Amino acid sequence: MGKLIWHELSRYVSLTASIYAVWASFWGVFFRKFFWDFAGGILRDPGGIQPNPRISVFITLIVGIPVIQIMTIAIGLVIIALEWPFAPITRIAFHRSIPVRIILLIFQAVLAALLYQGTNAALWSLVAVGFYVIALGLNEKIAGSTGKVHRAGHP
Amino acid sequence: MIKSWFRREFLTPRRLFFNVLFYGTQLAIFAVGWYLQETNKRLAALNQLTYSVWVSRGAGLTLAFDAGLLLIPMLRNVIRVVRPKLRWLLPIDENIWFHRQVAYSLAFWAMVHTTAHYVNFFNVERTQVRRLSALDIHYTQAGGITGHFMLFIMLLMYTTAHHKIRHQCFEAFWYTHHLAFFFFLALYSHATGCFVRDSVQPDYIKSFPFYSTQHCLGYESWRFIIWPGIAYFVERIYREYRARRETTLSKVLVHPSGAMELRIIKPDFKYTAGQWLFLQVPELSRWQWHPFTITSAPEDPYVSVHIRQVGDWTQALGERLGCGPPVVAAMTKVAMDGVEKEDGFTGTRRDFVELDTDSVTRPSPRVRIDGPYGAPAEDVFDNEVAILIGAGIGVTPFASILRHIWYRQQRGSVGSLRKVEFFWVCRDAPSFGWFQSLLHEIELSQSDPNFLRINIYLTQKVKENMFWNIVVNDPGAEYDPLTLLHTRTMFGRPDWKRIYRRMQEAIEFGQYLPGREAQLRTRVGTYFCGPSALAAAIKEATQQHTTQSVAFSFSKEHF
Numbered sequence: 001m002g003k004l005i006w007h008e009l010s011r012y013v014s015l016t017a018s019i020y021a022v023w024a025s026f027w028g029v030f031f032r033k034f035f036w037d038f039a040g041g042i043l044r045d046p047g048g049i050q051p052n053p054r055i056s057v058f059i060t061l062i063v064g065i066p067v068i069q070i071m072t073i074a075i076g077l078v079i080i081a082l083e084w085p086f087a088p089i090t091r092i093a094f095h096r097s098i099p100v101r102i103i104l105l106i107f108q109a110v111l112a113a114l115l116y117q118g119t120n121a122a123l124w125s126l127v128a129v130g131f132y133v134i135a136l137g138l139n140e141k142i143a144g145s146t147g148k149v150h151r152a153g154h155p
Numbered sequence: 156m157i158k159s160w161f162r163r164e165f166l167t168p169r170r171l172f173f174n175v176l177f178y179g180t181q182l183a184i185f186a187v188g189w190y191l192q193e194t195n196k197r198l199a200a201l202n203q204l205t206y207s208v209w210v211s212r213g214a215g216l217t218l219a220f221d222a223g224l225l226l227i228p229m230l231r232n233v234i235r236v237v238r239p240k241l242r243w244l245l246p247i248d249e250n251i252w253f254h255r256q257v258a259y260s261l262a263f264w265a266m267v268h269t270t271a272h273y274v275n276f277f278n279v280e281r282t283q284v285r286r287l288s289a290l291d292i293h294y295t296q297a298g299g300i301t302g303h304f305m306l307f308i309m310l311l312m313y314t315t316a317h318h319k320i321r322h323q324c325f326e327a328f329w330y331t332h333h334l335a336f337f338f339f340l341a342l343y344s345h346a347t348g349c350f351v352r353d354s355v356q357p358d359y360i361k362s363f364p365f366y367s368t369q370h371c372l373g374y375e376s377w378r379f380i381i382w383p384g385i386a387y388f389v390e391r392i393y394r395e396y397r398a399r400r401e402t403t404l405s406k407v408l409v410h411p412s413g414a415m416e417l418r419i420i421k422p423d424f425k426y427t428a429g430q431w432l433f434l435q436v437p438e439l440s441r442w443q444w445h446p447f448t449i450t451s452a453p454e455d456p457y458v459s460v461h462i463r464q465v466g467d468w469t470q471a472l473g474e475r476l477g478c479g480p481p482v483v484a485a486m487t488k489v490a491m492d493g494v495e496k497e498d499g500f501t502g503t504r505r506d507f508v509e510l511d512t513d514s515v516t517r518p519s520p521r522v523r524i525d526g527p528y529g530a531p532a533e534d535v536f537d538n539e540v541a542i543l544i545g546a547g548i549g550v551t552p553f554a555s556i557l558r559h560i561w562y563r564q565q566r567g568s569v570g571s572l573r574k575v576e577f578f579w580v581c582r583d584a585p586s587f588g589w590f591q592s593l594l595h596e597i598e599l600s601q602s603d604p605n606f607l608r609i610n611i612y613l614t615q616k617v618k619e620n621m622f623w624n625i626v627v628n629d630p631g632a633e634y635d636p637l638t639l640l641h642t643r644t645m646f647g648r649p650d651w652k653r654i655y656r657r658m659q660e661a662i663e664f665g666q667y668l669p670g671r672e673a674q675l676r677t678r679v680g681t682y683f684c685g686p687s688a689l690a691a692a693i694k695e696a697t698q699q700h701t702t703q704s705v706a707f708s709f710s711k712e713h714f
Contacts, residue, residue: 002324002466009327012314027270031277038290045283116289117273120303124310 007098007140010131014105015083017124021108022076024117028069033116034062058114072111072118079104096142098132105129169246181217181260188216188374197353198372204278211271212351214264216374221261222342223380226387228254231528233390239534248529248710262313269306285355297348301341308338326443339384346373398435398523405457407519409478410592415464416450418457419522428452428535428559429552429682429712432526434460439471444525448551450593452558458524461551461590475520529712535560536570538680538708539668540658544578544693546685552712553577553684554593557607561597564606571678573668575607576658580649580685582615611644651696655707659700677705684712 037059040052051059061067081089082101094100109125112118165171192198192212201208228234228250238247276289276299293299314320315331347364349357349371358370368375406418417434426432426449433444445468447460464473473479535541535556545553557577563569579590594609601607661667662677681697683690690711697707 002326004320004324004327008323009314009320012317012320013310016310016314023266023270024273027273031274033277033280033289035290038288043280043283043286043288045286048281048283049288116277120306123307127310 005140006131006135006138007142010101010128010135011083013124013131014079014101014128017105017121017128018076018079018083018108020124021112021118021121022073022080024112024121025069025072025076025115028062028072028115028117029066031116032063032066032069034058035114035116035119062114068111068114072108072115072121075104075108075111076121079108098136098140098142102129102132102136105132177256178260181220181264184220185213185217185264188213191374195372198351200284200353201351203282203284204275207271207274207278211268211275212374214268214271216376218261218264218268219374219376219380221257221264222339223376223383224257225254225261226339226383228257230383230386230390232393233386235528238529242534248712258313258316262309265306265309269302272302292350296350298345298350299348301345305338305341305345308334308341312338330442343377343381343384346375346377349373394525398525402521402523404519404522407476407478410461414461415473415476415478416459416461417522418451418459419524420457421524424458424524424527426453426458426527428555430527430555431529431552432458432460432524433528435523435525436472436475436520437523438520439468439475443468445469448555449527450551450554450558452555452562454559454562461554463548535680535682536563536572538678539571540574540576540662540677540679541572542576542578542658542679542681544580544681544683544685546580546683546689547582549683549685549712550579550581550590551684553579553682554590556682557593557597560607561600574605576610577607578610578612578649580612580614580689582613610649612649613644613646614648651693652699655696655700659702659705659707662705663702676703679705679707681707681709682712683709687711 034051034055037049037051037055040054042050044050058068062069079101080086082095082104085095089095105125105128109122109129112125113122163170164174189209189212193202193209195202234247234250241247276292279285279287279292280289293303311331312334315328321328347366349359349366351373352358352370353372354370358367359365360367400421400423402419402421402424404417405420406416408416408418410416429449431446431448434447435444447462449458450461451457451459462469462472464470464479470479535543543553543556545551557575560569560572560575597607598609658667658679662679668677681693683693694709694711697709701707
């Protein structure tokens with residue numbers, strides 16, 4: 001068996017999941033829907049789904065003002081900047097930390113899972129988390145940037 | 156960067172043609188899918204969803220087209236058969252490249268299709284054109300479930316197929332890519348939910364395909380695109396069957412440089428020079444197939460491959476055959492020291508060691524071979540001059556080709572081929588000792604000194620002891636001190652432009668091919684195997700020096 005470097009695989013999964021999260025949340029701003037609104041909600045014709053008033057906080061944060069959507073876009077962009085990596089971010093000390101990535105990805109998964117459009121992004125983020133956890137278990141280290149212009153993705 | 160991208164994609168006629176045809180077709184199919192949905196009176200209810208449903212139907216039809224194309228470049232046996240007939244039409248050796256282009260398009264249209272459907276289902280729920288919630292369609296209907304499933308499989312397949320992952324752990328890529336089986340099952344059943352219909356409820360029936368086409372008005376694209384899928388499946392079964400045909404490992408030779416030569420006998424295995432095969436040793440791994448270039452000529456009574464023990468599988472194979480890494484390492488070290496003093500310069504390198512299968516305690520392992528496949532070098536004999544260029548390990552296909560040329564020479568049937576120029580660019584010539592002994596045999600047997608010219612370029616930095624070896628032994632000696640060939644080794648990188656310019660001038664002045672008909676165009680075919688940066692440089696040189704009277708062509712071998 002060739003030796004698979006898990007954090008390198010995870011980087012591609014994490015990038016894909018985060019780009020998906022940004023794209024999905026962008027559409028979520030225009031088509032606002034809380035994913036879990038079926039819980040206790042009633043489907044009415046006409047009118048569509050009528051959410052349970054007990055979850056109105058989510059309805060306010062997603063349908064009222066798209067706060068969750070904007071937060072997901074923000075965190076997605078942060079992860080993309082970290083993974084790509086975006087040159088200025090390589091000056092930050094922890095830009096190579098796997099635990100930081102895991103935490104950000106869990107946040108992204110939780111936020112995206114609240115959105116109608118975000119379930120795949122949430123699931124894929126968790127896959128990336130899983131791969132990063134394996135990488136941690138194998139004591140893998142993310143190789144340092146040379147400080148020069150980064151050409152990530154280019155061999 | 157953008158400039159060079161533009162030049163590559165749009166200013167090269169062939170590439171421009173491909174781009175216009177490939178992406179143009181996709182856009183046209185998208186437009187057709189859109190138009191047929193928008194103008195279908197029976198789907199008026201769905202058309203209330205406007206743009207999103209038009210986009211999703213268009214993208215869906217394009218996806219069907221792409222998914223149908225996806226497997227065609229992977230039909231290896233079909234390609235091998237049609238290759239000689241279609242070579243003039245399309246660069247058929249670029250099949251994997253085409254597979255990738257289709258996959259990129261597939262990902263793009265999947266994004267468009269999925270995005271549009273998220274809007275569709277959102278609006279279905281809002282306007283209740285159907286009495287369903289969006290999540291019902293996403294997670295309880297066939298279309299939704301298979302769609303999300305396919306996206307997930309694509310995530311795994313695309314990420315593990317990245318060239319970085321493929322190079323560090325081929326198995327991760329290879330095994331994950333077999334999820335394609337489930338991907339295609341999901342693809343063919345994606346439309347079974349009768350989502351596109353003019354009735355209120357899906358119109359299911361008892362017989363195949365379990366929905367009535369009277370009311371289910373999808374494009375039925377699966378009826379067309381399932382055929383490449385079936386063909387691919389049949390081909391995989393056939394490959395498995397063929398690989399199980401009787402195969403015996405008749406001999407194992409170990410060359411002083413450390414390469415193992417496996418001589419395999421398989422009566423029904425027919426191939427042409429320069430092709431390659433997949434080798435499997437079930438005892439080592441039941442599932443792994445490893446590609447190797449065939450080094451024997453079709454005239455030989457056996458099929459041989461040369462294997463260097465560089466990876467874990469090849470090392471395990473060496474271990475199993477009784478010539479494991481320690482044994483070979485010792486031999487390689489001797490060989491790498493270059494030309495051993497005790498050998499003198501009698502002209503031959505020390506011979507290989509044959510491993511007697513009886514003397515090894517265990518019987519030799521079962522092997523299976525699958526192939527042969529590929530190789531553009533099949534058509535060497537159509538040229539007047541063949542330039543064979545091997546870089547590093549890329550020299551292996553030329554072993555078979557040179558042997559084959561030699562056999563044909565003996566029979567006097569070299570076609571229009573008048574001259575062969577063989578270039579070998581490598582970093583450390585001594586480590587390819589087995590190849591040198593082959594070259595040596597061929598060089599000795601040349602009756603016409605002008606037919607084959609061997610040019611060896613050593614790009615490695617020369618060490619001090621090697622340097623003195625050359626200084627002391629080279630002048631006046633009959634054989635080159637490094638390769639033990641008549642041909643002198645040249646040092647440094649070859650200047651391809653100069654080589655091609657000289658050849659073009661020599662041909663035009665009539666020095667190169669005496670008696671050449673001046674009015675005929677001389678065809679010079681270049682066959683290259685090695686890294687792509689070098690390929691680009693050589694290709695440029697061939698294009699630059701093509702004139703009225705000399706036509707240089709270029710083809711690249713793929714591993």
